[in-house]
Structure formats: C-alpha cells, structure tokens
Amino acid sequence: xNWGGWENFLAMGGYAFYVWGSYLVTLGLIVAEIVxxxxxxxxxxxxxRVRGTTGxxxx
Amino acid sequence: MSINWFKYSSPQTxxxxxxxxxxxxxxxALVACGAGLYIGFFVAPTDAQQGEAYRIIFIHVPAAxxxxxxxxxxxxxxGLGLAFNTRLSGMMASALAPTGAxxxxxxxxxxxxxxxxxxxxxxxWDARLTSELxxxxxxxxxxxxxxxxxxxxxxxxxxxxxxxVGVVNIPIIYFSVxxxxxxxxxxxxxxxxxxxxxxxxxxxxxxxxxxxxxxxxAAALMRARCIMLERERASDWAVEYAKGST
Numbered sequence: 001x002n003w004g005g006w007e008n009f010l011a012m013g014g015y016a017f018y019v020w021g022s023y024l025v026t027l028g029l030i031v032a033e034i035v036x037x038x039x040x041x042x043x044x045x046x047x048x049r050v051r052g053t054t055g056x057x058x059x
Numbered sequence: 060m061s062i063n064w065f066k067y068s069s070p071q072t073x074x075x076x077x078x079x080x081x082x083x084x085x086x087x088a089l090v091a092c093g094a095g096l097y098i099g100f101f102v103a104p105t106d107a108q109q110g111e112a113y114r115i116i117f118i119h120v121p122a123a124x125x126x127x128x129x130x131x132x133x134x135x136x137x138g139l140g141l142a143f144n145t146r147l148s149g150m151m152a153s154a155l156a157p158t159g160a161x162x163x164x165x166x167x168x169x170x171x172x173x174x175x176x177x178x179x180x181x182x183x184w185d186a187r188l189t190s191e192l193x194x195x196x197x198x199x200x201x202x203x204x205x206x207x208x209x210x211x212x213x214x215x216x217x218x219x220x221x222x223x224v225g226v227v228n229i230p231i232i233y234f235s236v237x238x239x240x241x242x243x244x245x246x247x248x249x250x251x252x253x254x255x256x257x258x259x260x261x262x263x264x265x266x267x268x269x270x271x272x273x274x275x276x277a278a279a280l281m282r283a284r285c286i287m288l289e290r291e292r293a294s295d296w297a298v299e300y301a302k303g304s305t
Contacts, residue, residue, distance in 0.1 A: 003101070013111035018176050022115045022169040026122070029161055030274065037281045044288035048301035051292060 068147050070287040071296045077280040077287075085277035091270030099263035106260075115173040116260070120247055121268035123166035125275055126194060127229050129159035133201075134226045137219035147283075149215030150290070152222060153205055154283035158275050160198035167191060178242055186235035187243035190228060197225040211290050 003009070012019040099117035106113040133155040140148030170188065171181045182188065201218050208214035231238075236245045247256070247264070291297045 009100075012114070013105065015110060015112040015176055018112055018172045019114050022118060022172045025168055026118050026165050029165065033158065033161060033278055034281075037278065037285065040285045041281070041288065044285050044292070045301045045304060048288065048292045048297055052298055052301070 068145050070147060070150070070291050071294070073147060074284060074287050074296070074300070077284050081277045081280040081284070084273045084280070088270050088273035088277055091266055091273055095263055095267035095270050098259060098266060103259040103263050104257060109177055112173065112176045113260075115169050116247070117263050117267045119166060119169040119173060120264050121271045122162045122169065123191070124268055125271045126159060126163035126166050126191070127232055128272075129155050129162060129275055129279075130194060130197070130222075130229060131226065133159060134222045137215075137222040140215055141219040141223075146290075149211070149219070150283050150286045151279070152215070152218065153202075153286055154279045155275075156198055156202050156205075157282065158278045160195060160202070162271065162275070163191065163195040163198060167195065183242050185241040185243055186239040187232065187241045190232040190235050193228055194225075194232060197221070197228060201225075 010016060010020075095117060099114060103114075105111060133152050136148045136155070137152040139145065140152060167188070170191075174183075175181050201221050204221055205214040205218045208217055235241060236243055248261070288297055288300070
C-alpha cells in the first residue's frame with residue numbers, strides 16, 4: 001500500500017469498518033487475556049498468603 | 060543422551076522455567092507481529108479484486124491455523140495425562156483451552172467481517188464455518204466441564220476424554236473445503252503447489268502466524284503458572300514463591 005497520509009490509511013479504501021473491526025477486536029481480546037492472566041496470578045498468590053497466615057483456605 | 064525429561068514434569072521445577080520461556084516468547088511474539096503488520100499494511104500490495112478488504116487475511120488465516128493447531132496440542136497433553144497420569148500434562152491442556160478459544164473466536168469474527176463485503180453475508184451454514192463454530196463449542200465445553208468438577212485430577216480426566224473425542228473435528232474443518240461445496244474458498248496455502256498469492260502477501264501471513272504462535276506459547280505458559288499456583292497452593296515451593304513476590 002502506498003502511503004497517502006493517515007486519513008487515507010485509516011479509510012482502508014472504504015473498508016475501514018471491516019478491516020479495523022477485525023484488528024481492534026483481536027487486539028482487544030489479546031490485551032484482555034493478558035490482563036486477566038495478571039489478575040489470576042495475583043489472586044492465586046493472595047490466596048497462598050492468606051492460607052499462610054490463617055492456616056486454611058478462605059471460604 | 061541423558062536429559063532427564065521427567066525433571067521438568069514436576070510443577071516445582073517447571074514453574075520458573077515457564078516464567079522465563081513466557082517472557083521470551085512474549086517478546087518474540089511482539090517482534091513477529093510488528094514485522095507481520097508492517098509487511099501486511101505497508102509492503103503487501105492492494106488486492107486487484109478485493110481492494111483493501113483482503114488485509115483481514117493477516118489475522119484471519121493465522122488465527123484459524125492456531126485455532127486448529129492449539130486444539131491438537133491441547134488434545135496431545137490431555138492424552139498424555141490420561142496415559143501417564145502426570146500432573147503437568149493436565150495443567151498444560153487446561154492452560155491452552157482459553158487461548159485456543161480466543162483464536163477460534165477471532166477466526167470466526169474476522170471471517171464474518173470479511174464475508175460481508177466479499178460474499179455479501181455475515182454468516183452462512185457451510186461446512187467450513189459450521190465446523191469452526193463447533194470447534195469453539197468444543198473449547199467452551201472443555202472449559203465448562205473442567206470448571207464443573209472440583210477435584211482437579213478428575214476434571215483433567217473428564218476434560219481429556221472430551222478433548223480426544225473432539226479431535227475428529229479437526230480434519231473435518233481442514234478438509235471441509237475439499238469434501239463439500241463451500242462458500243468458503245479452498246486452502247490458502249498448500250504443500251503440494253506454489254502459493255497463488257503475491258509473495259509479500261504470503262510473507263505477511265506467515266510472519267503473523269509465527270507471531271500468533273509465539274503469543275499462544277507465552278499465554279499458555281503464563282496460564283499454566285497460574286494453574287500450578289492454584290493447585291499446589293499448599294506446597295512449600297508455592298508458599299516460598301508467594302512470600303518472595305510481595
């Protein structure tokens with residue numbers, strides 16, 4: 001694709017909705033997965049520490 | 060040859076290794092996806108028939124490949140766990156499922172957004188699309204089944220049986236465009252003949268496929284680490300690690 005400025009690039013030859021709709025959703029899902037993995041890990045570590053101080057699983 | 064493979068089959072020794080590998084594969088994924096997107100958007104030419112709409116290919120095809128490949132890897136680990144009763148195998152299978160489901164959804168979503176401008180429809184019940192949708196349900200079924208069983212070992216076994224039975228769907232997806240008359244086009248890449256697309260389009264697709272592959276490895280290893288911490292929360296190594304990472 002020849003560079004014809006940002007406006008032209010973002011327009012994707014009239015297919016902006018389809019092309020960016022594909023790319024943004026994919027990016028969003030990947031970012032969400034990474035964030036959820038981070039939360040899951042800190043949650044698991046928290047559970048271990050709680051268990052260490054009280055001697056049992058919470059709940 | 061005296062590599063002790065069983066050394067790494069225990070969560071305790073695999074945990075730090077998985078952490079390092081996840082970091083490296085994550086970095087590789089970033090580099091490959093960056094290069095793939097550059098080729099895909101700035102090097103590959105505009106398609107003569109589809110205009111710029113075809114650029115969806117750079118995520119659609121790699122995501123579809125990963126959706127099938129990750130299922131096979133998941134079933135492999137599940138089968139290994141069933142045969143040898145190793146703790147780590149079941150964890151690896153569970154760690155792959157959400158990432159596999161993600162790429163299956165991406166393949167369906169981008170396919171739909173590609174289908175509308177080129178076929179004139181978001182969705183058809185043809186063999187390729189339907190079997191890929193079944194793959195998404197297989198991933199969801201695997202995750203739901205495992206989540207419904209409290210005992211991790213029993214959850215692994217039940218999940219493994221489901222995963223192995225579902226393998227039959229993979230060749231159905233792959234060969235669906237040959238076996239049935241589908242609206243979906245035939246295979247983009249074949250081992251038996253030269254690529255029919257421009258070399259730069261092909262390159263962008265392959266580089267993106269590597270990027271998705273590296274990402275999948277990184278994400279699965281990160282999830283495997285979470286699962287290890289959850290399941291082994293009472294063990295000394297997990298307690299030590301939790302203490303050290305405040």
